Amino acid sequence: MIIENGNVFLPNHCFQQINVVVDGERIYEITSRSSQTGETVLDAKDCYVVPGFVDIHIHGAAGSDFCDGTQSGLLKIADYLGSQGVTSFCGTSMALDEASLGRIFSEAKVFIDREHQGHAVMRGINMEGPFFSPARKGAHREDAFIAPDKEMFLRLNALSGNNILLVDVAPETEGAEAFIHEVSRHSTVSVAHTDAGYQCAERAFSAGASHVTHLFNAMPMFNHRNPGVIGAASDYAAYVEVISDGIHLHPSVVRAVFRWFGEERVCLISDSMRACGMPDGIYSLGGQNVTIEGGKATLADGTIAGSTLCLADCFRRAVGFGVPLEGALRAAAENPARAVGLFGEVGSLDRGKRADILVLNRDLSLKAVIIGGKTKTKGDTSPSRIK
Template sequence: MQYYIKADQFLLEDRLEGPGYLAIDHGRFGEWKKSLTTQANIVDWSGYTIAPGLFDTHIHGVNGYDIMDGTKEAVQQISEALLPLGVTRFLPTTLTSSSENLEQSIAAIVEATEEGLSGAQSEGIYLEGPFFTEKHKGAQNPIYFRDPDLEMFTKWQKLAGGSIVKIALAPERKGSKEFITALTEANVKVSLGHSNADYDCCKAAIGAGANTFVHLFNGMAGFHHRNPGVAGSALMAKQAFVELICDGHHVHPDVAAFTWRVKGDRTVLITDCMRAGLMPDGSYQLGEFPVVMRNGIARTETGSLAGSTLILKDAIKNLSQWSDRTWDEAWHLASLSPAHSLGREQELGSIRPGKYADYVVIDEQYHIQATVISGEIKYQKNNEK
């Protein structure tokens, strides 16, 4: 299908333009034009702004469902719940658990994606664990922690049909460096987190191929001027990406703004959302841990933050306000930067000719009016599809 979008503003990859017209050609973006000189099929979104679809690379669940439910239904429901939130792509994210539970969840993700997701599209599986250490365990279950095991990972990857694209680990665990090298050579991205590693250990892991830090400042040894730790390594490793949860609870607003100044477009906004997202306050489950959500903040019985209930577009709004920078500067941190962290920036994450036509229609308050994946409207406000 070929058509043009007409709108007041377009957040293109390198600039904000408008009013004008944007070509959509068989599910891909074409050229932006200020005016049309020929007859064309036009989808009129006058009065609105067109922005890239959002990409959540770290999300466990939402709307009462969790990837660790290990069911096809959970994956599908999460996919559908993300559409009204403007998310077009995501990484179904697991938690540390038994091999049996992880394998069940992997199988469910594969089954759901092979049948076809009706909402946001999966770009591969993200294993958060189980190769972590206990001091900064957060809501990860330490009884399943272990050293990296290439044979075990190979078994999981075979079960996944090669769809595991990312794994998080603590680099101080025995055999981590060799494991990171092997996975990097296999084009699987490695993140560092839930770790008490020192600065030199993290530098070695980055040198071996690790390219991202899991939810910066949370679940890791903090920064100290004589012992930079995991957080210090993340801030100083120029090419490394850092995940950031901008809900105002996980990271102080001024620290989040500081991180963006230091890391620039290597900042990746994530939600780390769990099943309580979009749900009322109450009792929930995160993996094997009971969780209580009060005022939108989810915590374990010991008081640890248990994921978040953050919506990705709210993370953009928050960071923009905290940093006193415009929304369009922050938007790509939740679309293009995530795609870049996975090596998918040539096809996803921004409006540029040739990329998949994933976009959202937003009003002046940045409310989602429509969500489009590969040129096809998947959600429209007051006319859900």
């Protein structure tokens, strides 16, 4: 297959009108040559051709949750994400007991090991909890919180098939620094749900943490005399997550984060729960009821409980907030892939990488989604020539 006439987002973060050749599941070349007789053609004239999006922090969608721990539920999430242009994701857990997490991660291993076509690929697990501070619990259940436990992590990682790509920890909890030092050899460690000050967070980054979960949310406010986790992240973090749904952060803050940290350090995430893609109503997250009104998810006490937007919508909103298109694309594809060690396979349109490709109209709506070299389009799933 050849994708012709599109404005291709190249690995140097610039657009160029050039063609993309796909051979099987892989990108074969980026070329100026035209299609040849008999070659399947996707005409991307007046469109953007960009990498498939990578969501490293998603709890659920389409009525299902990663923590349901069922193959059918994981498939529903993957199907929905693929239809929206999210081609890779990390299933994200909640603060639960080890037995529950073991069951969930074992099911995740089965799903990851299966060969699926036509939907998003679950690349691994984001272990969000239970190593958190009660002072910043967010939508997690405090009764599940425990001190960081390396042996528990190793047991769960083994059950997952060594697929925990990201693990979250509050650095002020007992034993956190030793935990970070050891576990960062296995997974990316993220500072999260924490009441830590600047120096405590600085020690966490020195110990091996490199990531910050949903910046500004579930952590102390940035203050010019007490910069806290956000200040330490500015100095030391490789990547920070941003939920650009317009609810978790004001649009001005989203713009400011990109200017402050640089577009090479920001990861757009959805943090979506099972109500993503669903109507308003009552849903559940981590064993607690969540009310969705006007797309906003809250617990009974008013605490925001994840988002109801998929990453593709968060990307479009970020651009609508004033983030440059090129920066938003890096934050939705390349940066998250780099943050959890997936960039060798996905996240950019490089020769040899998996052919997870989006064709976006000028208004950033989807024209086509290509997952592993297979094309999906709105209203037409198997064309030989798409115009």
